[in-house]
Amino acid sequence: MKIVIKMYKGVCFFILAMLESYEYIFRKMVMCEEKKIILKGYFMHKIRTSL
Numbered sequence: 001m002k003i004v005i006k007m008y009k010g011v012c013f014f015i016l017a018m019l020e021s022y023e024y025i026f027r028k029m030v031m032c033e034e035k036k037i038i039l040k041g042y043f044m045h046k047i048r049t050s051l
Helices: 002-050
Strands: none
Touching: none
């Protein structure tokens, strides 16, 4: 019985860790996209002001 509980806890922990890492990766991706958009806007602004 104790082994089953341990396995269950291990699986739960594993799933939580997976979800957290996915969320982390997703956040990183979103941040990269935001940075790209900000940089694009910045360069467009620079080009417009220089012309």
